[in-house]
Amino acid sequence: MRYGLIALFVGMVSAQWLVPLKMIYDGEQVVSNGTVYKFKTRPVDPSDPFRGKYITLNFEVDGIADTTSYESGELINIIFENDSAGYARPLVAQKETPSEGPYLQTTVTYSSRDDSEHPMVFFNLPFDRFYLEESKASEAERLSWQSRQDSTQITYGIVHIGSGRAVLTDVMINDKSIAKIVEEGRSEP
Amino acid sequence: MSKYILRALPELVEARMITEETAGQIRDYYASKPNPAANRLFIVFGILGALLVGMGIVLILAHNWDVLSKPAKLTIGLLPLLTGQSLAAYLLFKKSTSQGWKEATACFLFFGVGISIAIVSQVYNMGGTLGSFLFFWMALALPIVYVLRSSMASMLYICGITWYACETGYFSYPHDHALRYWILLLLTLPFYYFEFIRTERKNNFFYFHNWLLTLSLTICLGLFADHTEELMVVAYVSLFSIFVMLSTIKAFNTDRILTNAFLITGSLGIIGLLLALSFQFYWEELPGYLPKEILTTPEFIVTVLLSAIAGVLLTIILKSNRFGEVNIKAFAFLLFILLFILGMSSPVLAQIAVNVVILVFAVSTILSGARQNHLGVLNYGLAIVTALIICRFTDTDFSFVVRGLLFIVVGAGFFAANYFMVKKRKGGL
Numbered sequence: 243m244r245y246g247l248i249a250l251f252v253g254m255v256s257a258q259w260l261v262p263l264k265m266i267y268d269g270e271q272v273v274s275n276g277t278v279y280k281f282k283t284r285p286v287d288p289s290d291p292f293r294g295k296y297i298t299l300n301f302e303v304d305g306i307a308d309t310t311s312y313e314s315g316e317l318i319n320i321i322f323e324n325d326s327a328g329y330a331r332p333l334v335a336q337k338e339t340p341s342e343g344p345y346l347q348t349t350v351t352y353s354s355r356d357d358s359e360h361p362m363v364f365f366n367l368p369f370d371r372f373y374l375e376e377s378k379a380s381e382a383e384r385l386s387w388q389s390r391q392d393s394t395q396i397t398y399g400i401v402h403i404g405s406g407r408a409v410l411t412d413v414m415i416n417d418k419s420i421a422k423i424v425e426e427g428r429s430e431p
Numbered sequence: 432m433s434k435y436i437l438r439a440l441p442e443l444v445e446a447r448m449i450t451e452e453t454a455g456q457i458r459d460y461y462a463s464k465p466n467p468a469a470n471r472l473f474i475v476f477g478i479l480g481a482l483l484v485g486m487g488i489v490l491i492l493a494h495n496w497d498v499l500s501k502p503a504k505l506t507i508g509l510l511p512l513l514t515g516q517s518l519a520a521y522l523l524f525k526k527s528t529s530q531g532w533k534e535a536t537a538c539f540l541f542f543g544v545g546i547s548i549a550i551v552s553q554v555y556n557m558g559g560t561l562g563s564f565l566f567f568w569m570a571l572a573l574p575i576v577y578v579l580r581s582s583m584a585s586m587l588y589i590c591g592i593t594w595y596a597c598e599t600g601y602f603s604y605p606h607d608h609a610l611r612y613w614i615l616l617l618l619t620l621p622f623y624y625f626e627f628i629r630t631e632r633k634n635n636f637f638y639f640h641n642w643l644l645t646l647s648l649t650i651c652l653g654l655f656a657d658h659t660e661e662l663m664v665v666a667y668v669s670l671f672s673i674f675v676m677l678s679t680i681k682a683f684n685t686d687r688i689l690t691n692a693f694l695i696t697g698s699l700g701i702i703g704l705l706l707a708l709s710f711q712f713y714w715e716e717l718p719g720y721l722p723k724e725i726l727t728t729p730e731f732i733v734t735v736l737l738s739a740i741a742g743v744l745l746t747i748i749l750k751s752n753r754f755g756e757v758n759i760k761a762f763a764f765l766l767f768i769l770l771f772i773l774g775m776s777s778p779v780l781a782q783i784a785v786n787v788v789i790l791v792f793a794v795s796t797i798l799s800g801a802r803q804n805h806l807g808v809l810n811y812g813l814a815i816v817t818a819l820i821i822c823r824f825t826d827t828d829f830s831f832v833v834r835g836l837l838f839i840v841v842g843a844g845f846f847a848a849n850y851f852m853v854k855k856r857k858g859g860l
Binding site for chain 1: 493496505545548552557561577578
């Protein structure tokens, strides 16, 4: 009984460490070795009771023309490329896992295969949260809305994509980190 | 209790009821006995302290400090987990029997696990809904319940999995039946059984567990609702009947009504549902027949399962009790299945029958209150009659005079019933 309890304790401690450490390892792998893409976005400012304030990012490129049949929630692999302006856009969507190169493994939200003129598949972009210091999230959202009124300003997320996984490392407005812009705005008289 | 006895000792010695020597022996006995009240206080304040500190750390880290580097944030975020686990290891290897320390450590470690996942998600801007976060947290926190034999961790776990089920099943789109909730719930039942049922331990933790389990099941049963929601009402009546029956079984029965979560949730659930069904809307929308496809729906499967469990329980209870001794609300599921079948062909008749059933339940409750000499039960029965009358006033064309007279009759009934009951207690009747 006692040995069983100790074994359970060891198992519990291992699992409780394994999960956060694996999350850290995966995150670091993607940040260090992944390819960097810029995803055009529109942020809004919600809050999570445990993880704090964040801005939700609504990305513009969440679908691609595809005639394959997909179910909602099905796993899908997306390979991205950069357009002429340097922003990410989906190049290929496929069920098979690519053997090499950066790709994102995600789930299908909706497939419009029955629309014979424009068959599309839409997918989740699982890097839609950018956590910010409590006091900066609302200000960051306001800034991004301002930038939307001004066509010369572009908001985008810096996303590192590795083999199936992706990590969002920053949100930029015209090549400047949104957190920095908020800070500078505060220090101005 | 010991305080009163010790205070009375000088008086008893003076009155020569006991000798000075006996008084001394009594004093020694209480001095050597551990004080259960102090122990209980230590458990309560230990839990409260750990809960507050744990939640405080969660909130402080949720601020998302920009001044801290990534490694600093991760180190600080993982520190509560390490501290909690170290304390747990110390208690485990020291073979500590202190329930207060175990409960407080379990509480702190419970939050430590949540904080560790939250900080990593925050640092790497990981997506994922609140539901998926809660799922991982609860799955990793479950072993704490068994390793430290912690009732508080088990209660937090039940709250957490219920929140998870609500997040994925009710608060987000597309909805999910949250089947994983049922697996997580099943995993905590062995603890409940070994800690409370097998040992017949009926302490405050047992009462709180019963409240949390009944409320969690009541909230989460609705997750099965999909396209044939009308069937869920049958499932709910069966669930509440099961609660009422469980409340009469020795293992779940408690001395006081207020601590009997199964009885209160079951009884209020049945009466509340029947009162809602005494209106037209449900019966009007009931289809005339059930199509074949319904046999494979989650609503149908869960309804059949719960009704079968209720049927088995009722058979067991009827074998060991006389028909008249069984709480009449235990039969609610059988009555409602008949009403449901009747309602498909004749909605008006079914609606009238529901009103009759409520009235029968109310009268039975009033009689039961009078038999037990229990004012609370008696007034509960009268409250059911009042609620039924109020419901009928909203959808019938009674004249004001009739409505007024009915209220006067029920009000007089309330007064008379309570008056005679109190008088009977005083021995006047």
